Amino acid sequence: MESGISNDDIYEAITDLIFYVDEVTSSASYYSSPGYDLLVSLLLIPDSHIEEAIQLEEAIQIEEAVRVSFHETNNFPLRPASKLMVKxxxxxxYEKVNSTGETTCAICLKEFINGESRVVNLPCGHDFDDECLLTWFKTNHTCPLCCFKLPCEDQN
Structure with a gap:
């Protein structure tokens, strides 16, 4: 009410959103992903505040992208990597040959020790601490940096 948006407009927007979410998530929908969650947000702002609303929405989208990229939220079922593939x-x-490769583990953030650290090289080219990656692949099947997908453990 503080924003000056009428109850009718709010009701119409929410109704439209509900129908859209139902359409996107229904099993008959082309975009359907059974078993996956859908994050939906609705921002109701009067016309006089549109520029501020756009900036706010962009900030919200950036914040959400950062959260997702750092796996702080999981809107999808986790699937472990194939044990055979991990082995x-x-x-x-680790041997520091040049400065172009990773020098720290992106999971634990500890620096690799030249001649001592045991690292695992993924097919995508990223290196991680062996122990960290083994723990990671117990619940995930993607590279923590680029989301390269490894085969999953069979879900029987």
Whole structure:
């Protein structure tokens, strides 16, 4: 009410949103992803505050993208990586040859120790601490940095 939006307009917007969400998430929908959650937000702002609303919405979208990229929210069922695939990944002792590769584990954020740290190289080219990655793949099947997908454990 403070925003000057009428109850009728609010009711219409919410009704339209409900129908849209139902359409997107119904099993008959082309866009359907059974078992997946859908994050929906609705921002009601009067015309006089549109520019501020756009800036606010952009800030909200950026914040959500950051949260998702750092896996602070999980709007999808977690699936562990195939144990056979994890065992077959290339493992090596870290040797700092040049400064273009990773120098820290993106999971635990600890710096790799030259000649001591045991790292795993994923097919996407990213390196991680062996222990961290083993723990990660117990619940995830994607690279923590680029979301490269490894085969999943069978879901029987």
């Amino acid at each position: 077959s990944l290339t493992r090596k002792i």
